[in-house]
Amino acid sequence: MKTLLLLAATLLLVALSVLCHMTVPSAGLNFMAACLAIIPLAGWMGRTTEEITVKVGPRLGGLLSATFGNAVEIIIGCFALSQGLTTLVKASITGSILGNLLFVLGLSFLVGGLKHPVQRFNIRVAHSQTAMLMLGIPIMFLLPVIFSASRYHSLLVMTGAVCSVSFLVYILGLVFSLYTHRQLLGDLEEERNEDIEDPGRIKNSNLLFVNLPVSLLILLIVTVLVAVESDFLVHSVEHLASHAGWSQMFLGVIVVAIIGNAAEHASAVWMAWKNRMDLSLEIAVGSSLQVAMFVAPVLYFFSIIVGHPMFFQFSVPELVSLTAAILLVAILMVDGESNWLEGAMAVGAYAVMAIGFYILH
Numbered sequence: 001m002k003t004l005l006l007l008a009a010t011l012l013l014v015a016l017s018v019l020c021h022m023t024v025p026s027a028g029l030n031f032m033a034a035c036l037a038i039i040p041l042a043g044w045m046g047r048t049t050e051e052i053t054v055k056v057g058p059r060l061g062g063l064l065s066a067t068f069g070n071a072v073e074i075i076i077g078c079f080a081l082s083q084g085l086t087t088l089v090k091a092s093i094t095g096s097i098l099g100n101l102l103f104v105l106g107l108s109f110l111v112g113g114l115k116h117p118v119q120r121f122n123i124r125v126a127h128s129q130t131a132m133l134m135l136g137i138p139i140m141f142l143l144p145v146i147f148s149a150s151r152y153h154s155l156l157v158m159t160g161a162v163c164s165v166s167f168l169v170y171i172l173g174l175v176f177s178l179y180t181h182r183q184l185l186g187d188l189e190e191e192r193n194e195d196i197e198d199p200g201r202i203k204n205s206n207l208l209f210v211n212l213p214v215s216l217l218i219l220l221i222v223t224v225l226v227a228v229e230s231d232f233l234v235h236s237v238e239h240l241a242s243h244a245g246w247s248q249m250f251l252g253v254i255v256v257a258i259i260g261n262a263a264e265h266a267s268a269v270w271m272a273w274k275n276r277m278d279l280s281l282e283i284a285v286g287s288s289l290q291v292a293m294f295v296a297p298v299l300y301f302f303s304i305i306v307g308h309p310m311f312f313q314f315s316v317p318e319l320v321s322l323t324a325a326i327l328l329v330a331i332l333m334v335d336g337e338s339n340w341l342e343g344a345m346a347v348g349a350y351a352v353m354a355i356g357f358y359i360l361h
Contacts, residue, residue: 010040014225021232027239034232038259041226042266048219049267049283055212064219070096070287070295075227076234076256077299086303086310091252093296094318097137098353099257100288101325104265106346108280109332112272113340121277123336125177129285130330132173137292137322140166144312145319155311162312163297170293233259250357253318277338285329317360321353 017037021030073096077089112119144158234256241251271280303310328349332342
């Protein structure tokens with residue numbers, strides 16, 4: 001009964017948001033209505049991810065959560081690119097990586113640490129993810145700037161080459177972690193078996209999630225609804241930004257990035273609160289890798305198709321912020337443990353960067 005009431009309330013908020021978007025011209029009201037609709041949808045995404053994880057394991061479950069979460073960003077990016085808003089899309093890519101690495105991961109450490117003094121995660125997976133971050137993101141964003149010399153043809157060739165290689169390396173990374181070197185994730189598989197064999201966990205499983213296909217269908221539906229609400233939010237935020245005097249850089253790096261990833265943000269923090277740090281890290285850090293090495297190439301190739309090429313020529317503040325975020329996360333993850341103070345440091349770093357992008361015009 002409680003689940004049905006929550007479902008009814010969620011559908012009601014979504015319906016009100018759609019009605020508001022179609023009939024009410026006020027950007028402020030549309031923004032609030034979409035926010036109220038996304039909050040319960042994020043909760044459903046977190047619950048569905050947890051149910052899927054019980055069936056397929058934390059590694060694959062986290063990958064699915066990050067993928068469905070980033071599907072929202074791809075949809076928003078495609079809408080923006082079709083309108084020629086390449087600067088906004090590039091800024092949202094930067095903001096998504098920064099948000100996942102510092103804000104989401106930091107908030108997960110902070111919230112989980114308030115309940116559990118010391119939380120541990122698979123250090124081998126952490127090292128693998130850190131290596132991918134150190135290798136993938138600097139190459140993805142720095143090399144086009146260094147070698148292109150701002151010439152159109154050079155930018156086109158260099159961006160295309162970097163996107164193609166990054167996409168291939170990301171696929172190879174999935175093969176490495178899910179197939180050829182799956183034994184490195186032995187600790188995760190033990191955790192999965194414990195969850196499946198826990199009779200209390202099975203007893204409390206909701207009837208909505210009767211099997212894996214149904215759970216995946218629910219996750220897909222929730223993702224589509226989040227995409228719709230995110231699109232409403234982006235359109236209303238653009239109008240609010242023009243009245244509030246926000247720069248396009250701040251709008252893309254901070255506002256659009258947080259809105260587009262709201263659902264997976266909630267999932268990562270919720271998993272940390274339940275002391276499932278392997279899954280929380282897979283969602284937060286794995287999502288950053290996916291944005292840099294999968295989402296960005298997809299959006300680049302889409303920009304070529306629609307006739308608005310999105311070259312990977314990022315500003316100095318963006319490049320410095322990305323480098324600093326990667327170094328900080330590498331330091332925080334090196335020991336395989338986390339606490340609330342480490343989370344506070346990461347969130348604090350994100351707050352300083354947000355202020356910097358706010359005053360940047």
